[in-house]
Amino acid sequence: MELDALAKNENKKVQNLIIRGIRDIINHKNLEPGDKLPSERMLSEKFEVSRSNVREAIHKLEFYGLLKPKPQSGTFVANIGIVALNGMIDDILRLDEPDFKSLVETRILFELKTSKLAALRRTDEDLKQMKMALEAYKEKIENGEDAMQEDLLFHLAIAKASGNSTMNTFMLMITPEIITNFEKYHVCDKNLAIRGITEHEEIYNAILNQDSKLAKQKMKEHFRALYQYCYNI
Amino acid sequence: MELDALAKNENKKVQNLIIRGIRDIINHKNLEPGDKLPSERMLSEKFEVSRSNVREAIHKLEFYGLLKPKPQSGTFVANIGIVALNGMIDDILRLDEPDFKSLVETRILFELKTSKLAALRRTDEDLKQMKMALEAYKEKIENGEDAMQEDLLFHLAIAKASGNSTMNTFMLMITPEIITNFEKYHVCDKNLAIRGITEHEEIYNAILNQDSKLAKQKMKEHFRALYQYCYNI
DNA sequence: TATTATAAGTTGGTTAACCAAATACATTTT
DNA sequence: AAAATGTATTTGGTTAACCAACTTATAATA
Numbered sequence: 001m002e003l004d005a006l007a008k009n010e011n012k013k014v015q016n017l018i019i020r021g022i023r024d025i026i027n028h029k030n031l032e033p034g035d036k037l038p039s040e041r042m043l044s045e046k047f048e049v050s051r052s053n054v055r056e057a058i059h060k061l062e063f064y065g066l067l068k069p070k071p072q073s074g075t076f077v078a079n080i081g082i083v084a085l086n087g088m089i090d091d092i093l094r095l096d097e098p099d100f101k102s103l104v105e106t107r108i109l110f111e112l113k114t115s116k117l118a119a120l121r122r123t124d125e126d127l128k129q130m131k132m133a134l135e136a137y138k139e140k141i142e143n144g145e146d147a148m149q150e151d152l153l154f155h156l157a158i159a160k161a162s163g164n165s166t167m168n169t170f171m172l173m174i175t176p177e178i179i180t181n182f183e184k185y186h187v188c189d190k191n192l193a194i195r196g197i198t199e200h201e202e203i204y205n206a207i208l209n210q211d212s213k214l215a216k217q218k219m220k221e222h223f224r225a226l227y228q229y230c231y232n233i
Numbered sequence: 234m235e236l237d238a239l240a241k242n243e244n245k246k247v248q249n250l251i252i253r254g255i256r257d258i259i260n261h262k263n264l265e266p267g268d269k270l271p272s273e274r275m276l277s278e279k280f281e282v283s284r285s286n287v288r289e290a291i292h293k294l295e296f297y298g299l300l301k302p303k304p305q306s307g308t309f310v311a312n313i314g315i316v317a318l319n320g321m322i323d324d325i326l327r328l329d330e331p332d333f334k335s336l337v338e339t340r341i342l343f344e345l346k347t348s349k350l351a352a353l354r355r356t357d358e359d360l361k362q363m364k365m366a367l368e369a370y371k372e373k374i375e376n377g378e379d380a381m382q383e384d385l386l387f388h389l390a391i392a393k394a395s396g397n398s399t400m401n402t403f404m405l406m407i408t409p410e411i412i413t414n415f416e417k418y419h420v421c422d423k424n425l426a427i428r429g430i431t432e433h434e435e436i437y438n439a440i441l442n443q444d445s446k447l448a449k450q451k452m453k454e455h456f457r458a459l460y461q462y463c464y465n466i
Numbered sequence: 467t468a469t470t471a472t473a474a475g476t477t478g479g480t481t482a483a484c485c486a487a488a489t490a491c492a493t494t495t496t
Numbered sequence: 497a498a499a500a501t502g503t504a505t506t507t508g509g510t511t512a513a514c515c516a517a518c519t520t521a522t523a524a525t526a
Contacts (some may be wrong), residue, residue: 065409
């Protein structure tokens with residue numbers, strides 16, 4: 001396990017080294033947005049790493065929208081300007097694993113907003129999905145079983161009903177991390193879970209009745225306990 | 234260009250097909266969290282695709298925290314429960330490119346929150362970085378040049394000063410898309426830019442004075458024009 | 467029988483060879 | 497001279513072979 005982590009760290013280190021190198025090339029050769037980067041083979045030779053490593057690094061920068069690989073043609077610098085590009089690469093290099101507190105803070109931000117938006121935009125299909133998730137959650141709790149998954153699915157259903165694809169995606173991205181940390185720190189509590197049924201129903205009803213203010217308010221209450229808990233870690 | 238897009242679509246289609254297949258395997262074989270997935274070679278044979286395709290699909294599910302590849306051992310189902318896993322895979326399959334409106338809506342949500350948090354948590358180093366970005370922006374505008382990059386760097390500096398690594402990462406992720414769309418729709422306006430100097434200074438001062446309420450208020454005003462613009466598209 | 471040692475097979479990761487498309491350049495044609 | 501054609505090279509993407517670490521099964525030992 002430790003070796004694995006080390007290997008991953010080493011790998012990341014190499015990748016960051018390549019990213020740094022690419023940034024230097026762009027600056028040194030005064031590559032403008034739209035210009036072509038040296039080929040993957042050239043880069044792998046220059047940095048003395050495998051071509052796969054170079055490709056991974058390029059993929060990462062592509063994910064953040066800084067590079068655009070074109071098949072059988074080359075990899076090109078995105079049209080976002082040299083200054084922003086430098087700043088963003090520096091930020092990307094400085095990125096580390098998100099801390100739990102920051103995750104929860106972000107989640108609550110999303111939850112409040114998506115519940116509000118869902119109340120304004122939810123379709124009948126959205127309501128159906130939310131209702132299903134709600135019932136599944138209820139059944140599990142009433143049987144005394146763990147229902148974290150069903151809980152999260154209800155919240156993801158709200159995110160989907162918000163009609164905001166970006167927030168929906170981000171919620172998906174942070175959910176697994178949330179689950180992992182919740183299990184690690186044993187955040188879940190039976191008392192909370194039972195009260196959760198009522199709270200979920202209140203949120204659902206507010207969204208059903210398109211009362212955006214109430215939906216947000218109920219969501220806020222729903223997260224009050226969690227919020228306080230997390231800021232005492 | 235069209236062929237390129239088609240190829241990318243085709244590639245994505247294959248990837249989604251594999252993801253669907255993996256989900257079916259997990260369900261059909263009743264794989265519990267922590268269980269091992271069939272090997273990459275087996276999957277590539279079963280789905281009649283290349284091993285690279287399988288690896289890409291696995292990487293995507295790994296990115297969303299659903300699978301955990303272990304070197305020289307196998308790929309394992311994450312500890313998030315079969316129900317949530319199914320729901321999330323369905324969501325991931327349904328993900329499409331974010332629309333501009335959803336991007337802007339999310340960005341504004343972040344900007345208001347990060348400015349507030351930055352006012353509460355900013356360090357001296359954060360202030361220095363923000364000041365630098367602010368000056369660079371000012372200089373460009375006063376010379377009549379385009380300053381979108383410097384504008385964004387100022388906002389990214391705020392995100393960093395918020396002390397929330399998750400929001401910082403997400404801001405980085407949406408920024409290139411924002412830039413692209415702004416250029417496409419020619420959102421930027423000279424008049425807005427000049428007024429932007431004052432607005433940026435007001436935001437900076439509020440954060441400097443640790444007045445979180447004012448910082449959020451000024452940020453809201455800063456985005457009012459953009460907000461209205463985007464909802465008229 | 468229980469435990470350790472050992473060997474064979476399986477695994478994700480890595481490397482290198484290969485491919486078809488795109489480009490650059492020389493040649494031919496008009 | 498300009499345009500069209502053909503050819504060689506370069507490119508990102510793909511495939512297949514290889515590697516070292518990990519599992520499992522078997523054998524040896526107590």
